[in-house]
Amino acid sequence: MSSLGPAEEIDEAKERAHFQAVVNAFKYYKLCSLDRIHKSEKIISTLPQSHQRRLDKYKTYLTKFKKCLDVNNAVVHMIIKDVDTMFENVDHSMADAANSNGTNTESFGCNYNNCEITSQKQHKMQHDVEKVQSVLKNIVRDWSEDGAAEREQCYKPILDEIEARFPPDEYSNRAHVKVLVPGAGLGRLAWEIAARGYTCQGNEFSLFMLFASNFILNRCPEANAHTVHPWVHQYVNHATCEHQLRAAAFPDAPPAAPRAAAARRARFSIAAGDFLKVYTEPDEWNCVATCFFIDCAPNVIEFIERIYAILRPGGYWVNLGPLLYHYSDMPTENSIEPPYDILLEIITDVGFEILKERTGVKTKYAQNPNSMMQHEYDSVFFVCRKPYL
Numbered sequence: 001m002s003s004l005g006p007a008e009e010i011d012e013a014k015e016r017a018h019f020q021a022v023v024n025a026f027k028y029y030k031l032c033s034l035d036r037i038h039k040s041e042k043i044i045s046t047l048p049q050s051h052q053r054r055l056d057k058y059k060t061y062l063t064k065f066k067k068c069l070d071v072n073n074a075v076v077h078m079i080i081k082d083v084d085t086m087f088e089n090v091d092h093s094m095a096d097a098a099n100s101n102g103t104n105t106e107s108f109g110c111n112y113n114n115c116e117i118t119s120q121k122q123h124k125m126q127h128d129v130e131k132v133q134s135v136l137k138n139i140v141r142d143w144s145e146d147g148a149a150e151r152e153q154c155y156k157p158i159l160d161e162i163e164a165r166f167p168p169d170e171y172s173n174r175a176h177v178k179v180l181v182p183g184a185g186l187g188r189l190a191w192e193i194a195a196r197g198y199t200c201q202g203n204e205f206s207l208f209m210l211f212a213s214n215f216i217l218n219r220c221p222e223a224n225a226h227t228v229h230p231w232v233h234q235y236v237n238h239a240t241c242e243h244q245l246r247a248a249a250f251p252d253a254p255p256a257a258p259r260a261a262a263a264r265r266a267r268f269s270i271a272a273g274d275f276l277k278v279y280t281e282p283d284e285w286n287c288v289a290t291c292f293f294i295d296c297a298p299n300v301i302e303f304i305e306r307i308y309a310i311l312r313p314g315g316y317w318v319n320l321g322p323l324l325y326h327y328s329d330m331p332t333e334n335s336i337e338p339p340y341d342i343l344l345e346i347i348t349d350v351g352f353e354i355l356k357e358r359t360g361v362k363t364k365y366a367q368n369p370n371s372m373m374q375h376e377y378d379s380v381f382f383v384c385r386k387p388y389l
């Protein structure tokens with residue numbers, strides 16, 4: 001018999017339903033992605049014969065794109081293989097029953113012509129599948145050779161700063177230095193920090209990211225044993241069809257390799273959950289490292305105050321990223337979007353000393369290096385200290 005109250009039971013039911021919706025998005029990745037190719041094929045079939053003939057070569061590439069989806073789908077299924085028991089051995093396979101819509105997995109279909117579900121549900125599934133597609137791009141950013149340039153821009157300044165603030169002559173045992181990386185994504189930055197000898201915990205609340213990082217961090221012992229085609233879902237701004245097919249092998253550095261394993265694993269962990277809910281213990285961390293994270297809050301002040309609270313006196317906050325303010329365009333969210341000059345005043349007002357600050361730091365996020373369109377951020381990089389009282 002359940003010992004939970006009604007409110008907790010509802011929360012738990014919602015959590016289970018969300019868990020199952022994310023699993024379903026991975027399961028329906030191929031079907032939904034295939035629909036986009038079928039759409040192109042259908043359009044071509046309605047064109048005049050002369051146009052169809054001129055697109056013959058492109059049609060052969062559409063067939064090759066389907067093979068790429070098969071390759072991606074194999075990875076996507078490996079990612080969700082053991083997720084039912086990922087968190088505290090909770091079995092989420094009954095989650096469908098908890099879904100108040102009574103939706104079972106069989107009812108999802110993304111076929112544009114043979115749609116069995118309401119357009120609202122279809123839209124939600126499409127949106128979730130896009131998140132799976134973006135996980136594939138994040139795999140490239142964090143765990144492939146192709147992501148090395150982005151990591152050099154985004155992670156290296158943070159890693160260099162941590163090594164400079166906690167130098168070997170003062171910190172002979174780096175394992176005593178505790179570093180937290182909130183919004184850890186697929187975990188590469190946190191893993192690199194642990195690889196340098198520090199004790200590091202990544203924190204992440206997206207199940208899409210957590211499922212994928214669980215696979216890479218725990219079940220990929222061999223370098224570059226897997227392949228994804230991350231740009232196959234991008235239909236615009238390609239110079240050649242081959243660019244759309246381009247494959248990336250991962251993981252370039254195998255986190256679960258036995259040789260790397262024991263010591264580093266002891267110092268490295270990922271904690272699932274909302275940063276503001278998981279980290280409430282004051283004065284715990286020597287360093288908090290944030291990369292493309294602080295703009296993920298509806299109210300950035302809450303993040304700044306919490307980082308301040310959980311740092312030990314004398315501890316450092318190292319940050320790099322833009323101010324994209326992810327909740328800004330969401331009608332249902334109360335988002336505030338202070339620009340950088342105001343943000344600096346808030347950071348000082350909270351109590352931090354600003355030790356270093358750089359603007360215009362060229363950074364990219366999960367960009368296709370061959371695309372005709374490139375998003376580049378002029379990010380800010382800063383280092384703050386919580387003073388000794």
Ligand SMILES: C[S@@+](CC[C@H](N)C(=O)[O-])C[C@H]1O[C@@H](n2cnc3c(N)ncnc32)[C@H](O)[C@@H]1O
Pocket residue numbers: 141154182183184185186203204205206209273274275276291292293296297
């Ligand atoms: C833009 S991504 C950056 C990921 C990684 N740091 C990188 O640079 O590749 C931001 C990440 O923060 C996570 N995130 C956002 N708000 C969070 C919160 N309140 N608690 C934990 N993670 C959060 C998101 O799920 C996402 O994976």
